[in-house]
């Protein structure tokens with residue numbers, strides 16, 4: 001069977017295998033996550049031209065005939081480096097976390113173009129100049145956008161009981177994961193300002209860095225906590241990149 005051309009395929013994880021090989025997890029639109037064996041990728045750097053790195057969007061040739069359980073990579077060409085060089089450490093942690101999330105929630109042979117779209121939109125947010133204050137809103141907006149792809153994001157602007165606006169603050173429903181307007185909320189605690197919710201919603205829809213950076217810092221912590229809790233439904237345990245990002249961000253406080 002001839003090798004199959006797949007594009008785009010984003011590298012989300014790279015693991016050493018044996019003496020000279022790599023196992024590369026690719027996120028693709030039509031095949032979901034595709035784990036491929038890249039023979040001699042470590043012994044010969046030339047073989048895949050150094051493009052088997054996280055954050056690289058590739059065009060790949062894959063021999064889907066299984067050797068054991070893995071497809072074999074026969075060619076790879078760089079389409080786009082989603083992150084580029086000269087990246088701040090915190091931004092690198094965030095980009096790694098996004099790839100880790102993508103690797104975790106993606107499934108083999110399960111087409112998911114929305115997930116690929118999310119990853120290729122959000123990883124470039126981490127490129128270039130990123131100051132410490134940018135990390136929390138970028139993290140929050142990318143997490144909320146992923147929850148939307150996964151169908152886990154509640155409506156952030158509409159009361160879950162009366163369908164009215166959650167102005168001027170939304171109260172997190174103690175009995176569910178959505179928001180209630182001040183009129184319907186049994187307690188007046190756990191409130192997030194409408195401005196925060198509206199800008200978060202706007203950034204999720206636009207999948208746009210500038211829009212994410214407009215999420216106000218005041219009143220953001222509760223919604224950060226809620227998005228984390230919702231994400232734990234899809235990713236029950238924090239991975240290595242998430243822990244690195246968290247400890248970096250704690251150090252910045």
Ligand SMILES: [Zn+2]
Nearest residue numbers: 159162181184
């Ligand atoms: Zn209501």
